[in-house]
Amino acid sequence: MKLLEGKNAMIFGVANQRSIAWGIAKAFHEHGASIGLSYAGEALERRVKPLAESIGCNLVEQCDVSQDDQIEAVRQRAIEEFGEIDVLVHAIGFANRDELSGFYYNTSRAGFHLAMDISVFSFTALAKAFQPHFRTGGALLTMTAYGSEKVSPQYNIMGVAKAALESSVRYLAYDFGKQGVRVNAISAGPVRTLAAAGVSGFKELYRHFPEFAPLHQPIYIEDVGNAAVFLCSDLAAKITGEITFVDSGYNILGNPESID
Ligand SMILES: NC(=O)c1ccc[n+]([C@@H]2O[C@H](COP(=O)([O-])OP(=O)(O)OC[C@H]3O[C@@H](n4cnc5c(N)ncnc54)[C@H](O)[C@@H]3O)[C@@H](O)[C@H]2O)c1
DSSP: OOSSTTOEEEEEOOOSTTOHHHHHHHHHHHTTOEEEEEESOGGGHHHHHHHHHHTTOOEEEEOOTTOHHHHHHHHHHHHHHHSSEEEEEEOOOOOOGGGSSSOGGGOOHHHHHHHHIIIIIHHHHHHHHHGGGEEEEEEEEEEEOGGGTSOOTTOHHHHHHHHHHHHHHHHHHHHHHTTTOEEEEEEEOOOOOHHHHTSTTHHHHHHHHHHHSTTOOOOOHHHHHHHHHHHHSGGGTTOOSOEEEESTTGGGOSSOOOOO
């Protein structure tokens, strides 16, 4: 059964074949969605274009989400292509690498603003830009992490940003509810991507994760993609403002079992 047949989806945040956004794009394609992809900048074009071609996607647009004129340009292009849209996926995050290690209190004012702008505000900015073009029954989706709720050492400003992002999900869900459009987030366990490589200690966390997580399974971009299909499909018609964990159950633990 194809769950997204007839739906138009804009997906922001593909950097390469390891990106969570790419896992979502593949799953959406398998479920019959028409897809538009957006990537951050020229340097990524040669990686993203072949991926887009492999799923028959004609709309591949550059958009640095810190620039309002670029958001406007991608909105115009998307509306030219699709007319109306049903799904918008935001899988974007950024913080200065040197602020993803050491003490959180060393976060600079500029680094704080940058992380909040790109990792949090951009979801609201995209939601606003596309708001008039959403069909009833549509869905917005963003990506968060457990470091929003509990301290994940070295995740620092990204943890704080994810807390703000999750709150944005709830406020946006309230606003968009009036037009019958849902807003949710997936909280993914550790996935080996470019963004994750920037967080100090990620490799260790990734390596030990399956030992501790209740399902003892690592998280793949395909797992996130499948959950995204559900959340953006009519099967999730009454789910909005929620954070859904795709983490092999890691978040239910109080403390991990000790290993010998
Ligand atoms: N990898 C993980 O373990 C993990 C876990 C939970 C949540 N997440 C979240 O998933 C999302 C996707 O990250 P990923 O892990 O797939 O890594 P990724 O590096 O593949 O994706 C991050 C994307 O953000 C984009 N980006 C950064 N600055 C941008 C800007 N100014 N304008 C437009 N795009 C910009 C990058 O180009 C890239 O495509 C992020 O929000 C991340 O925090 C990742």
